[in-house]
Amino acid sequence: MPRVLIIEDDAESRRAIAGLFIREDWKVLEANDGDAGVELALRNRPELILCDLLMPKSNGFQVCRTIREQLQPTKIIVVSGRDYGVDRTSALQAGADEYLLKPITWELLSSTIDRLLPEIPRRLKPKSPAEGESTPARIRLWGVRGSIPVPGKSTVRYGGNTSCVEVRADGEIIILDAGSGIRLLGLALDKDFGPRSMKLTLLISHTHWDHIQGLPFFSPAYNQKNLIRVLGYEGARAGLAKILASQMETPFFPVSLRELPSHLAIEELKEMEFQIGNVEVRSKFANHPGICAGYRLFTSSGSIAYFPDNEPYDQLKLQLASRDGISEDEARDFATAERTKMVEFIQGSDLAILDTQYTDEEYTKHIGWGHSSLSSVVALALDADVRKLLLFHHDPNHDDEMIDKMVEHARALVAKSGKPLEVEAAREGAEILLGAKTPAA
Ligand SMILES: [Zn+2]
Ligand SMILES: [Zn+2]
Numbered sequence: 001m002p003r004v005l006i007i008e009d010d011a012e013s014r015r016a017i018a019g020l021f022i023r024e025d026w027k028v029l030e031a032n033d034g035d036a037g038v039e040l041a042l043r044n045r046p047e048l049i050l051c052d053l054l055m056p057k058s059n060g061f062q063v064c065r066t067i068r069e070q071l072q073p074t075k076i077i078v079v080s081g082r083d084y085g086v087d088r089t090s091a092l093q094a095g096a097d098e099y100l101l102k103p104i105t106w107e108l109l110s111s112t113i114d115r116l117l118p119e120i121p122r123r124l125k126p127k128s129p130a131e132g133e134s135t136p137a138r139i140r141l142w143g144v145r146g147s148i149p150v151p152g153k154s155t156v157r158y159g160g161n162t163s164c165v166e167v168r169a170d171g172e173i174i175i176l177d178a179g180s181g182i183r184l185l186g187l188a189l190d191k192d193f194g195p196r197s198m199k200l201t202l203l204i205s206h207t208h209w210d211h212i213q214g215l216p217f218f219s220p221a222y223n224q225k226n227l228i229r230v231l232g233y234e235g236a237r238a239g240l241a242k243i244l245a246s247q248m249e250t251p252f253f254p255v256s257l258r259e260l261p262s263h264l265a266i267e268e269l270k271e272m273e274f275q276i277g278n279v280e281v282r283s284k285f286a287n288h289p290g291i292c293a294g295y296r297l298f299t300s301s302g303s304i305a306y307f308p309d310n311e312p313y314d315q316l317k318l319q320l321a322s323r324d325g326i327s328e329d330e331a332r333d334f335a336t337a338e339r340t341k342m343v344e345f346i347q348g349s350d351l352a353i354l355d356t357q358y359t360d361e362e363y364t365k366h367i368g369w370g371h372s373s374l375s376s377v378v379a380l381a382l383d384a385d386v387r388k389l390l391l392f393h394h395d396p397n398h399d400d401e402m403i404d405k406m407v408e409h410a411r412a413l414v415a416k417s418g419k420p421l422e423v424e425a426a427r428e429g430a431e432i433l434l435g436a437k438t439p440a441a
Contacts, residue, residue, distance in 0.1 A: 002120045003046035005029040007037030007063060008079075009055045013102065017050060017079070020106045034058025038066050045071060047117055051096075053080040053087060061094045068095025073278065075116040075171070079104055085224040088197055089263040092227045097171070099197055112196070116171045136435040137169035137299040139351065143181020144426035146309070146357050146371070146393035147210050154399035159428020162210040163308050163393065165353060169299035169434075170278040175202045176295065176306050176353075181428065182214035189220050197225040201276050204232030205308050206292035207243040215244065216253050226262040231276075233269050233283075233291050241266040269293075284345045286310035287338070288370040294345070301435025302350035305386070308393050310355045311369070312376045313338045319367050339380070346384045350434050353426060354381065356391040359406060374406050378413045381421055388422040388432070 004026050008014040011032065018028045029044055031037035035057040041049055049067060053060035064076055078091040081102045088099045098112050113120065118135035143149075143161035151160040162179030173189075175182065189198060198220055205211055220226045232240045244266060245257040257264070272283045280298040285291070286307055294307035313335035317324075321331040346352050355372045363373030371393070381389040391410065394403055403425045410423045424430075 001025060001027045002048070002117070003027045003029060003044060004048045004050060005031065005037065005041055005044065005046040006050045007031045007034065007055065007060075008050070008052040009033055010052070013052075017104065020104075020109065024106070024110075034060070034063045037063055041067055041074065042070060046074060047120060048113065049074055049076045050079050051076060053078060053082065053091070061090055064091060064094035064096045077109075077112060077116075085263075088225060089227060092197070092199055092263075097199065108196075118171070135301070136433040137167060137301045137304070139304065139432045139434065140166045140168075140185075141181075141390075141426050141428055141430045142166060142185040143177075143179040143214070144392055144394060144428055145179070145210075145396060146355070147396050149180045150396045157400040157427065158394060158403050158425055161428055162213065163205075164214060165306065167279075167297060167299075167304060169297070169301065172277040172279050173198070173200050174276055174279065174297065175200060177205055177211040177308060178202060178213070178215040178218065179210050180214045180217075183217040183219075186217070186219035186221075190223075195225075197227065200226070200228045202228060202230045203276075203281070203295060204230065204240070205286075205294065205306070206288065206290060207232070207235050207240065208290070208292075208309070209247070211308065212244060212247060216248050216255070221260045221262045221264055224261040224263070228262055228264045230264065230266045231269055233285075233293050235291055237290075240268050282345070284341070287313060287316075292370075296345060296349065299434065303348070304434070305346040305349040305352040305354070307346075307352075307354050309370060311371055312342070312373075312380070314376065315363075316367055342380060343384045346380070346386060348385055348387075350387045351390065351432060352381055352384070352386040352388070353390045353392045355393045356406065356410075357393050357395045359402075359409075362395070374410055375413060378410045378421075378423070381423075382414065382417050382419050385419075386421060388424070390432075391423070391425040394425070 004021050006014050006017050009032050014030055021028050029040050031040050033056045051060045051063050060078055076096045077098045078096040079100050091099050097116050143164035144159055145162050149160050149162055161181035163177040164179045164181030165176040166185055167174040234240055235243050248257045274281050282296045283293045286294050288309045292309055297304045317331040317335045321328055354377050356374050356377045357371035358366055358373050360373045360375050407425045414421045
């Protein structure tokens with residue numbers, strides 16, 4: 001039986017909320033002030049806490065901070081009668097997972113609980129066969145193109161928008177890159193959340209324009225109810241915040257980053273391992289001009305590797321050996337060591353979304369441009385025992401037929417290896433479920 005703790009000084013509203021949960025077979029704990037609530041929470045470790053804001057002893061913000069520090073997995077919903085943007089933001093920043101307005105209905109509560117605690121089955125909703133023991137992580141592709149958006153007839157199947165991948169896992173919404181695809185994601189999120197606030201984490205690989213150009217058109221950034229954390233590493237020439245702001249400065253754009261009404265916090269990453277809620281993230285710098293990172297997300301239903309822009313060292317180092325004053329053997333050793341690190345980093349990924357901008361032939365003319373050739377990426381995925389590879393960051397000059405051919409070539413290479421690697425080209429609008437029995441393409 002799941003447990004909920006209701007921290008609320010008004011006895012009548014506490015009883016009303018308790019009644020909703022009791023009817024749904026929850027075990028209910030009640031506290032009438034902040035301190036008593038914290039004590040009960042630490043002793044009983046409930047799955048969910050509903051907390052008022054204005055209470056004697058510790059207020060709701062203090063309760064959120066204390067609980068968040070000490071009970072990571074517990075989800076906290078602040079329930080308040082105050083509809084001030086600043087309260088909502090402070091509550092989310094203090095560690096609340098959601099902020100709902102009184103009077104509260106079970107309909108709203110249950111949809112919020114479904115999202116925050118997908119593993120808790122609802123008594124009145126029998127489990128459908130499609131629902132497994134845990135909800136699979138859902139990956140949706142909103143932009144799969146490299147360099148520049150290329151709409152038009154020739155790209156209609158795979159899509160013309162630049163890099164943006166949405167990952168929903170373990171109660172988090174993580175967005176990988178803000179290429180032009182993020183515009184459609186924003187509209188979909190608005191529709192999905194309606195009046196509810198969103199808590200999003202945008203993880204930026206690097207600040208080349210094709211990975212940030214959609215941010216000024218991301219509609220959730222224009223609503224003060226939303227909290228958006230933007231994470232990424234410092235750029236080669238300026239800090240992350242400065243670079244993101246500069247593309248929105250006059251005369252490039254009419255609204256500055258500072259003027260966006262949402263609560264958008266830009267945080268420069270310093271560590272190579274960190275958490276986004278319960279999702280563990282590891283980073284590795286890519287071989288790409290400037291500062292560019294790839295990420296590995298470990299969710300409860302599988303792991304995802306994302307390297308939208310990366311060039312393997314093999315041919316590159318050999319070509320540059322004489323310029324760099326090193327022997328061919330030294331160049332080979334360096335490339336082998338770097339490749340081993342890459343294989344280790346993506347080892348065993350359930351899904352790897354990797355830069356395959358060039359065919360093998362094209363690559364010979366683009367050595368040193370910071371992108372991969374098809375066969376080098378297939379070999380990498382095979383060596384790392386990846387389960388499913390998505391060819392990503394399609395060259396703007398590649399039409400749908402060309403991408404079909406690249407998939408065919410990749411599958412032929414896999415067939416020769418005898419390994420069970422699945423290969424597909426990333427397609428705008430495609431959805432992949434991790435941990436589901438039959439992944440949808
Ligand atoms: Zn790129
Ligand atoms: Zn780039």
